[in-house]
Amino acid sequence: MFVVWCLPTTKIKPHQREKAVEILDILGKWSLVDSYVMILMLIAFRMKINLPPNEDDYNILQINLFVYPAWGFVTLVVGTILSLGCSQVILAAERYVDKKELLNHQIQLIIEEEEKRNKEDYSDYSYSYSYSYSDSESENKKKGKKKGKLSNIGKNTKKPKNNQQRLETVEEDDQNENAPSPKPKKKNENDKKDKKKKSKLDGKHKLSLFMYCKSFLWKIFLSLIMLSGIIMFIFGTYMKAFSFKFVGLAGWALKLVNADQYREYSSIDLAIQLPKAAENQNSFGIRITQAVYILVTNLMPIIHLVCLSILWFIPLKLKHIHFIERACEYMYSWACLDVFVISIVAAVMEISQLALFMVGDRCDIVDIITKEYFSQEDLIKDHLTCFDVVTTFLKGSYIIIAAAIFHTIATIGIGKCTKKLNRDLAEIEKEKRDQNKLSPLLN
Incomplete structure (x- = not known):
């Protein structure tokens, strides 16, 4: 002591x-x-x-x-x-x-917890983004091989080639749309209750x-x-x-x-x-x-x-x-x-x-x-x-x-x-x- x-x-x-x-x-x-x-x-x-x-x-x-x-x-x-x-x-x-310093420390802990949560949210988002990007890249490689095979056909195959490309681009757009994306977190039902409780912490209410x-x-x-x-x-x-x-x-x-x-x-x-x-x-x-x-x-x-x-x-x-x-x-x-x-x-x-x-x-x-x-x-x-x-x-x-x-x-x-x-x-x-x-x- x-x-x-x-x-x-x-x-x-x-x-x-x-x-x-x-x-x-x-x-x-x-x-x-x-x-x-x-x-x-x-x-x-x-x-x-x-x-x-x-x-x-x-x-x-x-x-x-x-x-x-x-x-x-x-x-x-x-x-x-x-x-x-x-x-x-x-x-x-x-x-x-040290009343102010103790309060500042408590607030600092809250800030650090919020930053930690934000980092976790960003990590979840980056994981889902890399997952969708790698999937689309592998799909493009497969389709590139198909394009190479189609290019060996004569000149009469130009039109189907363009149609094939159009189909591929449509498929890519669909896959990118359907790729897993970070779902926005649902608001907790207790948030409203917490706000009501915090509104009573003004020193006037009992x-x-x-x-x-x-x-x-x-x-x-x-x-x-x-x-x-x-x-x-x-x-x-x-x-x-x-x-x-x-x-x-x-x-x-x-x-x-x-x-x-x-x-x-x-x-x-x-x-x-x-x-x-x-x-x-x-x-x-x-x-x-x-x-x-x-x-x-x-x-x-x-x-x-x-x-x-x-x-x-x-x-x-x-x-x-x-x-x-x-x-x-x-x-x-x-x-x-x-x-x-x-x-x-x-x-x-x-x-x-x-x-x-x-x-x-x-x-x-x-x-x-x-x-x-x-x-x-x-x-x-x-x-x-x-x-x-x-x-x-x-x-x-x-x-x-x-x-x-x-x-x-x-x-x-x-x-x-x-x-x-x-x-x-x-x-x-x-x-x-x-x-x-x-x-x-x-x-």
């Missing part, structure tokens, strides 16, 4: 800089995968044991196990957020400063992307995807998505004292219970992590989907469409629903290995005793160790995964429609420049 920002225009063109920053902006949120996994582990390994069990929290023996989030955890979260903010500031600055889109099936598909994504996200946020279960000797001991050895969590549960899982609940690191988690996991995805729906269904003026389009683009970088889904999968795969790594060889002697005397216990027989954690997917996780997929499809689909709209606007600008005899070429 720093290199792209510092390079001059002689080394990198404005449209290349814009594309590079767009890619960096989209990929920036994936740095939060590690932060999500650490949040899940911070909550998973939190244990609270009261002795004797079934008593109040006061005047008894209480055992608390916390995972301490060091400053490296906090700086990773804050650094990722600052990186996202910087990429969006650079992208906005690039589009503002327009919705739903009505602007040509394909009826694409309209229905995107509409269903967006509505399904919103519904699934709302339900998936509150449904239990995954569970942690302590097994081994530690899980058996927790069950013995009526402590929670099996816990289920939803996306909103993680946000609420994050401070309770820390020793210092109101510390800066915990509160900033909680705020970032709520913002990127619970708020931004639904806000982004709602804004996409507004852009798709509601008729708006062009300036409002452009404003919401840019806002949706920036919000997508903060909507980390897809990152959260990948983090859950990573936690399911890694958390058991992390637990074994944390224990190390400290339980070797205890493991021998566990295998000898406790191997028939339900929580131990498949986990013959002193401490282990098992994570499983619940029904809510599948709904969250579906919501993330629908969210991504809706974002890509709306993005294609807005690109088509911007291209049509560039074509209108090109026509205006052609009328005013202005050159839209780049440097």
Whole structure:
């Protein structure tokens, strides 16, 4: 990002800089995968044991196990957020400063496409012309041989010779007329519709992307995807998505004292219970992590989907469409629903290995005793160790995964429609420049 920002225009063109920053902006949120996994582990390994069990929290023996989030955890979260903010500031600055150059580049692409089409048309015409010319030339050679044979006849054959020549010239004319010629392309029936649509792109008429889109099936598909994504996200946020279960000797001991050895969590549960899982609940690191988690996991995805729906269904003026389009683009970088889904999968795969790594060889002697005397216990027989954690997917996780997929499809689909709209606007600008005899070429 720093290199792209510092390079001059002689080394990198404005449209290349814009594309590079767009890619960096989209990929920036994936740095939060590690932060999500650490949040899940911070909550998973939190244990609270009261002795004797079934008593109040006061005047008894209480055992608390916390995972301490060091400053490296906090700086990773804050650094990722600052990186996202910087990429969006650079992208906005690039589009503002090089606005004319970016428009000129888009118009230049349209001109190059038109030239390419014209070359293809000319090549088709030259092929058909050479084909007819070669055919007529071969016919003339054959007829020349016939003429040579006829010339060997005496003087009385002069008149038929002239008649033969007349017949040959008539045949040549007929063949040239019947020779394959380039057929003029039929005007597409959609050209009139395109002109009507472009006539509405004057900034005065209101327009919705739903009505602007040509394909009826694409309209229905995107509409269903967006509505399904919103519904699934709302339900998936509150449904239990995954569970942690302590097994081994530690899980058996927790069950013995009526402590929670099996816990289920939803996306909103993680946000609420994050401070309770820390020793210092109101510390800066915990509160900033909680705020970032709520913002990127619970708020931004639904806000982004709602804004996409507004852009798709509601008729708006062009300036409002452009404003919401840019806002949706920036919000997508903060909507980390897809990152959260990948983090859950990573936690399911890694958390058991992390637990074994944390224990190390400290339980070797205890493991021998566990295998000898406790191997028939339900929580131990498949986990013959002193401490282990098992994570499983619940029904809510599948709904969250579906919501993330629908969210991504809706974002890509709306993005294609807005690109088509911007291209049509560039074509209108090109026509205006052609009328005013202005050159839209780049440097």
